[in-house]
Amino acid sequence: MINLIAGALHPSSGKIHYAGEDITDLAPNERFHRGLVRTFQIPHEFAHLSVLENLMLVAPHQAGEQMWSNWFSPGRVRIDEDEVRRRAWATLGFLELTHIAHERAGRISGGQKKLLELGRTMMTDAQLVLLDEPAAGVNRTLLRKLESQIEYLNRERNYTFLLIEHDMEMIERLCDPVVCMTEGSVLIEADFKTVRSDPHVLEAYLGETKDAAQ
Amino acid sequence: MNFVTLLNYPIYLLIFISIYGCLTIALNVQWGYAGLFNAGVAGFFAVGAYTSAILTSPAAVGRIGGFSLPVPVGMLGAMLACVVAAWPVGKVCLRFRSDYLAIVSIGVAEAIRLVVRSEEWLTNGSRGIIDIPRPFGDLPYAQSQVAFLGLSCLILLVVYFLVERQLRSPWGRMMRAIRDNETAAQAMGKDVPRRRLEAFILGSALMGLAGALYVHLTRVITPDAIDPMIVTFLVWIMVILGGSGNNRGVLVGALIIWVIWSASELVTDQLPADIALKAKYARMFLVGLLLQVILRLRPEGLLPERVGTAGGSGDLGRTSPEAIAPSEGSDDV
Numbered sequence A: 001m002i003n004l005i006a007g008a009l010h011p012s013s014g015k016i017h018y019a020g021e022d023i024t025d026l027a028p029n030e031r032f033h034r035g036l037v038r039t040f041q042i043p044h045e046f047a048h049l050s051v052l053e054n055l056m057l058v059a060p061h062q063a064g065e066q067m068w069s070n071w072f073s074p075g076r077v078r079i080d081e082d083e084v085r086r087r088a089w090a091t092l093g094f095l096e097l098t099h100i101a102h103e104r105a106g107r108i109s110g111g112q113k114k115l116l117e118l119g120r121t122m123m124t125d126a127q128l129v130l131l132d133e134p135a136a137g138v139n140r141t142l143l144r145k146l147e148s149q150i151e152y153l154n155r156e157r158n159y160t161f162l163l164i165e166h167d168m169e170m171i172e173r174l175c176d177p178v179v180c181m182t183e184g185s186v187l188i189e190a191d192f193k194t195v196r197s198d199p200h201v202l203e204a205y206l207g208e209t210k211d212a213a214q
Numbered sequence B: 001m002n003f004v005t006l007l008n009y010p011i012y013l014l015i016f017i018s019i020y021g022c023l024t025i026a027l028n029v030q031w032g033y034a035g036l037f038n039a040g041v042a043g044f045f046a047v048g049a050y051t052s053a054i055l056t057s058p059a060a061v062g063r064i065g066g067f068s069l070p071v072p073v074g075m076l077g078a079m080l081a082c083v084v085a086a087w088p089v090g091k092v093c094l095r096f097r098s099d100y101l102a103i104v105s106i107g108v109a110e111a112i113r114l115v116v117r118s119e120e121w122l123t124n125g126s127r128g129i130i131d132i133p134r135p136f137g138d139l140p141y142a143q144s145q146v147a148f149l150g151l152s153c154l155i156l157l158v159v160y161f162l163v164e165r166q167l168r169s170p171w172g173r174m175m176r177a178i179r180d181n182e183t184a185a186q187a188m189g190k191d192v193p194r195r196r197l198e199a200f201i202l203g204s205a206l207m208g209l210a211g212a213l214y215v216h217l218t219r220v221i222t223p224d225a226i227d228p229m230i231v232t233f234l235v236w237i238m239v240i241l242g243g244s245g246n247n248r249g250v251l252v253g254a255l256i257i258w259v260i261w262s263a264s265e266l267v268t269d270q271l272p273a274d275i276a277l278k279a280k281y282a283r284m285f286l287v288g289l290l291l292q293v294i295l296r297l298r299p300e301g302l303l304p305e306r307v308g309t310a311g312g313s314g315d316l317g318r319t320s321p322e323a324i325a326p327s328e329g330s331d332d333v
Helices: A002-006 A028-032 A051-058 A074-095 A110-121 A140-156 A168-174 A192-197 A199-206 A209-213 B002-006 B008-033 B041-056 B071-093 B098-118 B141-168 B170-180 B182-187 B192-218 B231-242 B247-269 B273-297
Strands: A036-038 A128-132 A160-164 A178-182 A185-190
Touching (some): A002 A128, A028 B182, A051 A110, A074 A110, A140 A160, A160 A168, A168 A192, B008 B141, B008 B192, B008 B231, B041 B071, B071 B098, B141 B170, B170 B182, B182 B192, B231 B247
Antiparallel strands (some): A178 A185
């Protein structure tokens, strides 16, 4: 699902529209520059880069990413870098990860990688953030922190989040509306309470309700 | 004067080390940073060597040439020719994933070798190109060697600093990110195919420069000089031993491997002729064995890649993290 929206997979049929535009044939990197940012269920950190570099990398349109500019206009690159670095440190502060800024990202804990994934979405002007099972493999305490950060980003920076999640408590606290899907098609789209008590959902995920009633 | 004569062999050794140093840095750009498994180093080395040879040598019967251009022009031409050769190769081959790229690049290098061997109008076939001018070639042998060493070291230094700067920049950070995780790099908005092509071309151009340096040293180039067993194989071992991803590391690798390689030649030359011929393969076997030992005991190389080179700890002084890291909920983020 997220692979389709973010462009990692191409749909076998149908079209993907985003903000009024058909993006079906756009590469993932082009979708990123339209404000469509994703995270991964299994963290895809850049293992040999430091945590700080992992964040700095994400900033779009950096002057220093052009091969020639590093040789011919180092001044502009430096100004750009300082700004990106400032933003990365601010993001680390927000995530409370400053103490591991210089750790190799491959060596930090699974939970910290999840935070880092969220942090990467903050290094760009995201509009829609696709979170692929943010709670998977994250302990309760960290999950609470993650939730409050997601809420904050939604409230203060107007990110729209699309969450795919199995953790019902997290969905209850964060999501409205909830879409329940089974075998590739939508069962119901409503608020959490309605979805939870919907007979079709119960049937699909818990087995036949009639049998239980009889 | 006598002293200089005594130093002839070490100087000769050092010239070769600086040429191989250039090759290892070139391969480090491709493999160490961009993760491109180029097994065709010899191919680009050959393109550079022959381009510079053709551009600078005097006219000869039966082949194109007679341009007699200055050596620096030959070197620039060599790099340019490699860019032109690397572009289509990269465009096609970089779509393959790592190990397939290795196979395809071996094929490309072999194709180049066959062209060199058989297209007599271009390369004079197996007789090769002779009379290639040599910088400081008018000086007596010993001084000329020292001067050439100075030139090749200067070129190596320039290459080192330019590449090192590039790799510490956001560009280098992005290349390493692409190497570490292609999917995520693309999801973070990086144009992976284009960036890979850039790294491939940059590395290939530097391989061409090394090839040009080589022909202006030896003044002769024949197809035997671009044996992939020597060029590609040795350069790979240098990079792996030294530490891929670290430019200083690969230079150390070039130094160690070339000294071992040459010293073992001194030893095998003392043997009777019929054994000496076989000993060449024993040397290759030993270097291959060394590679196995390195991979077993120290896969990251002698000087491993450093963490945080782009945006890392060295720059912390400029902006104190505490001063700008806001507390949770602040609007500064």
